Amino acid sequence: MSLSRSATQTTAVRWLIAVGFLLVLAGCAGTPDFAELEAHVEPPAGLEPAGDAELRVQLRDAGGTLAETRATPSGSGPWTVTLRFDRRTLEAASSPRLSAELRQQGSLTHVTAEPVAISAPGEEPVSLPLDPRA
Structure with missing residues (x-):
């Protein structure tokens, strides 16, 4: 049971990192020139x-x-x-x-x-x- 829980947590962390990265990119694209x-x-x-x-x-x-x-x-x-x-x-x-x-x-x-x-x-x-x- 702990193995699947660890895999779920790892997947969630990776997903959060990916979303955070996309938000940073969106913020850079939206800054005024x-x-x-x-x-x-x-x-x-x-x-x-x-x-x-x-x-x-x-x-x-x-x-x-x-x-x-x-x-x-x-x-x-x-x-x-x-x-x-x-x-x-x-x-x-x-x-x-x-x-x-x-x-x-x-x-x-x-x-x-x-x-x-x-x-x-x-x-x-x-x-x-x-x-x-x-």
């Missing part, structure tokens, strides 16, 4: 942001937001921001575009008039001009 995209947000000449100003930069496509970052702008700009996201998300996007908006005193005051098309991260910093909200 992070990429960074740098943007220079260019405010209109003479704009000094209010103390409560919030700058929001978004990478979007038809399916929605792919990445977003928020910053507190200071000085007259340009303001440098970096978006960090999974590279595979960008590769799967149909037509990713980058845009920025500035909120001051609770109101949206400036926006990127024309979002900028993005093809791949790691290229030169993207320039995002801000215009007063119409």
Whole structure:
């Protein structure tokens, strides 16, 4: 009886090791491949942001937001921001575009008039001009 019990325990241990190994492999396959995209947000000449100003930069496509970052702008700009996201998300996007908006005193005051098309991260910093909200 002890021989069959030992064989059953050995089989169970081997099965658990195999399942553990497969879980490790699945975890490696599912880890994000992070990429960074740098943007220079260019405010209109003479704009000094209010103390409560919030700058929001978004990478979007038809399916929605792919990445977003928020910053507190200071000085007259340009303001440098970096978006960090999974590279595979960008590769799967149909037509990713980058845009920025500035909120001051609770109101949206400036926006990127024309979002900028993005093809791949790691290229030169993207320039995002801000215009007063119409």
